[in-house]
Amino acid sequence: MYQIEELGPELYRIALTRSLELSPEALRQPTNVYLCGPAPWALINAGHPALHAEDLSQALSECGVRSDQIDRIIATSWDVSAIGGARNFPQAEVFALSPDMLAPRDLxxxxxxxxxxxxxxxxxxxxxxxxxxxxxxxxxxxxxYPRMTRSLNVVPLRQGMRVRAGRLELQVHDTAGVTPGHMALFDEASATLFSGDIALSGLPSRQSDPATYATSIERLAGLNPTLALPNFGRPFERARWTLVRASRFLNNTLSSAASALFNGPTIIEFIERDRGYELQEPVELLWSFELFKALFDELVRTRTIQAEGQGVTRRYGVDVEDPRAEARTPASNPSSSNPG
Missing domain, CATH: 1.10.10 (Arc Repressor Mutant, subunit A)
Incomplete structure (x- = not known):
């Protein structure tokens, strides 16, 4: 399943909508692959290697391009949804961020x-x-996360380098706060930003370093882009304003988190208190847990909040000695009548 949107002369957004059962909400948004021409054709990202292979091939054909005409793939990250589909284009050069300029092969x-x-x-x-x-x-x-190749030929990129994709000349911007090896790409002539996994509304689906992530958003806003093309979801015009709004939202979330963490909840308790119900979907809970753990551990690192304990039972809050109600009953308690 896919949709094609023409964004400009020989620039297409291919929105791939197929997802796995049990996928978290963040991964149910359309996964975007961008086709850049004229020939030699390039892709920004290549989609999931299994879920999207057939749909992407059909979409390219609808755009008048054969899969074997794709000359290069520029992957905004090492995640499976960005670089994984490169295995379906064996003739294409693959470009990815590698700050040490070594050419990683073992995906x-x-x-x-x-x-x-x-x-x-x-x-x-x-x-x-x-x-x-x-x-x-x-x-x-x-x-x-299926088994990937151990012999992927990658052309390494680093901060500030430029790489062509069709008529676009894209400058590399290291945004490692999302994940190590993540980058955004900016075409100055058209003021078009391929923003990768940077969240343009709401919280990101994933981040490894919140402080670096926040700085990355501010740096991208400073480029004054007019169009932002994310890896997931719809494009955003007024891109600079959108990035500034996203930066403010993230900063407000971090600054107000301490007041939201009353009674020193665990991450699980916080998620379910915030949503107002128990999460029954285990993958959704896992995905949300990973996101909030990165956020809360950053608050602990900056001494904005205190924390007590380790792992999934770690409690976060201003005063971890306060009494607190449990949103879940531990599995070790035989009297549990509230299964998750």
């Missing part, structure tokens, strides 16, 4: 780190939440 090693980290977290959640379906989550992780 499976990078993917396995993510796969293993999520599985470990799912196992930890299952140990304290009765009813948390860890096997289902592990199965979802295996499908969303």
């Amino acid at each position: 499976e090693m990078i993917t396995e780190r993510r796969r293993a980290a999520l599985k470990t977290r799912a196992t930890e959640l299952a140990a304290v939440i009765e009813g948390f379906d860890a096997p289902a989550v592990h199965a979802w992780i295996e499908r969303y």
Whole structure:
């Protein structure tokens, strides 16, 4: 399933809408691949290697381009939804961010780190939440992060370099706060920004370093872009204003978090208090947990809040000695009547 939107002369947004069952809400948005011409044709990102392969091929054909005419792929990150589909274009050069200018080849090693980290977290959640379906989550992780190649030929990019995609001359902007190896791409002539996984509204679906992430948004706004093209969801005009708004939202979220963390909740308790109901979808809970853990640990690092404990039972708040009600009953409690 896909939609094609013409954004300019030989510039197309291909919105790929197929997702796995149990996928978290953040991954149900359309995944965008951008086709840039004229020939030799380039793609900004290549989609998921399995979920999107057939749809992307059909969409390219509808745009009058064969898959074997794709000359290069510029991946905004090492995530499976950005670089994973490159394996379906064996003739194309693949460009990706590599600050040390080494040419990484083992994409499976990078993917396995993510796969293993999520599985470990799912196992930890299952140990304290009765009813948390860890096997289902592990199965979802295996499908969303399939085995990748160990021999991917990559042209390494670093901050400030320029790379062509059709008629666009894109400057590389390192935005490692999203994930290590993440970048945005800016065409000065058209003031078009390929913003990658930077969230243009609401909270991001993922971030590894909130402080660097916040700085990255401010730096991108300083480019004065007029059009922002994200990896997920719709494009945004008035791009500079959108980035400034996103920066303010993130800063307000961080500055107001301390007051929201009354009674020193765990992350699970905070998520369900914020939503107003217990999350029954285990993958959604896992994905939300990872996001808020990065945010709250940054607040602890900057001494905005205190924390007590470790892992999934760690409590965050201004005064962790306050009495607090539990939103969940630990699995170890045989009297639990509130399964998650």
